[in-house]
Amino acid sequence: MKKQKSLILSVSFLFLFAATASAQTDTAEHDVTMQVDPIAVLDIHGTDITLTVEAPAIGGETPSNPQNDTCWLQYTSTVGSDLTRSINVNWAGDTAPSGCILWITATPSGNLNEGASAGAQSFEAVLPKNVITGIGSCATGIGFGNGANLFYTLAVDTMTSLVAGESNTATVTYTLLDDS
Amino acid sequence: MKTITNQKFWVLLCVLFFAIGSWAQIITVTGNWIQIIDSSNLQGPAGSDLNPSYESAIDEIYIDLEELPSDWEVDVKKFDENWDPNLNLYIQKISDGTAGTPLEGGEGYQLVTDSDQFFFEPGSGGSDLAINGIYIQLKVDGVSVQIPPDIYITKVYYTIIANN
Numbered sequence: 001m002k003k004q005k006s007l008i009l010s011v012s013f014l015f016l017f018a019a020t021a022s023a024q025t026d027t028a029e030h031d032v033t034m035q036v037d038p039i040a041v042l043d044i045h046g047t048d049i050t051l052t053v054e055a056p057a058i059g060g061e062t063p064s065n066p067q068n069d070t071c072w073l074q075y076t077s078t079v080g081s082d083l084t085r086s087i088n089v090n091w092a093g094d095t096a097p098s099g100c101i102l103w104i105t106a107t108p109s110g111n112l113n114e115g116a117s118a119g120a121q122s123f124e125a126v127l128p129k130n131v132i133t134g135i136g137s138c139a140t141g142i143g144f145g146n147g148a149n150l151f152y153t154l155a156v157d158t159m160t161s162l163v164a165g166e167s168n169t170a171t172v173t174y175t176l177l178d179d180s
Numbered sequence: 181m182k183t184i185t186n187q188k189f190w191v192l193l194c195v196l197f198f199a200i201g202s203w204a205q206i207i208t209v210t211g212n213w214i215q216i217i218d219s220s221n222l223q224g225p226a227g228s229d230l231n232p233s234y235e236s237a238i239d240e241i242y243i244d245l246e247e248l249p250s251d252w253e254v255d256v257k258k259f260d261e262n263w264d265p266n267l268n269l270y271i272q273k274i275s276d277g278t279a280g281t282p283l284e285g286g287e288g289y290q291l292v293t294d295s296d297q298f299f300f301e302p303g304s305g306g307s308d309l310a311i312n313g314i315y316i317q318l319k320v321d322g323v324s325v326q327i328p329p330d331i332y333i334t335k336v337y338y339t340i341i342a343n344n
Contacts, residue, residue, distance in 0.1 A: 037218040043226035074227030
């Protein structure tokens with residue numbers, strides 16, 4: 001009997017020692033989920049512009065092509081690693097004054113993922129047309145001087161078609177969209 | 181003379197096991213944090229970057245502790261299921277719940293890493309047997325447009341350790 005009691009006591013102390021000597025633990029957990037959605041927003045920094053064909057300084061010369069570069073296209077884009085976006089331009093059914101063609105060039109600043117210019121695009125052919133391609137995840141910045149500079153030229157194409165006093169208003173729309 | 185039979189011996193051992201098992205402290209955590217980041221989180225108009233930092237609500241996640249020993253601590257770590265390396269996760273304790281004396285640690289944000297780090301422990305007044313409603317708050321920073329669109333998930337583990 002003494003042997004049995006002694007054995008039980010020994011085992012008891014062993015368990016007690018084990019229970020207290022080892023740091024007992026319990027664990028609980030929860031999730032943290034950050035869902036980053038695709039973002040495609042753009043805006044134009046600048047105001048409405050007016051391009052006026054004026055009389056040349058010297059009689060007999062062709063009027064110069066009025067130009068404007070005061071507007072900036074600014075955009076924020078987030079895309080997956082294998083996707084790019086483009087910005088296209090459209091002109092909702094309006095026309096340039098007779099004898100003129102409107103040209104637009106968008107020139108990104110060259111910062112990472114802000115895309116590249118697609119060159120000068122005229123508004124006489126099929127629209128919409130891309131003005132910037134290869135846009136990745138980027139934020140161009142806001143305010144004057146940030147983003148892609150918009151360079152408009154109203155080119156006198158057919159001198160004989162010009163109509164004095166003719167004035168047209170065109171609404172130009174830019175769209176940032178996924179490349180298919 | 182009475183003798184302890186083999187059967188009684190094993191019954192005693194089982195009781196002892198049960199007793200030891202019943203001492204084990206228990207930690208439970210309630211709540212999750214889901215943060216959706218979209219164009220509404222831009223710092224300004226188009227062309228601006230995303231807000232870099234986000235916090236969970238102060239009443240979103242809480243911890244309950246039961247069957248506490250006299251001395252213990254809670255450690256915290258994370259395990260990334262799908263996580264961008266630019267994202268940093270921080271944690272702080274918002275309240276001490278029903279603790280009789282203020283808990284020590286967890287004041288102010290601390291970085292949560294992939295290995296256990298001390299979070300909080302009982303104050304100098306000693307520990308209660310149970311503490312409920314210890315609210316915690318989480319923060320993530322490092323968000324920018326350079327984080328590709330995706331669903332990022334990390335698990336935050338809270339471990340209570342008896343310091344005997």
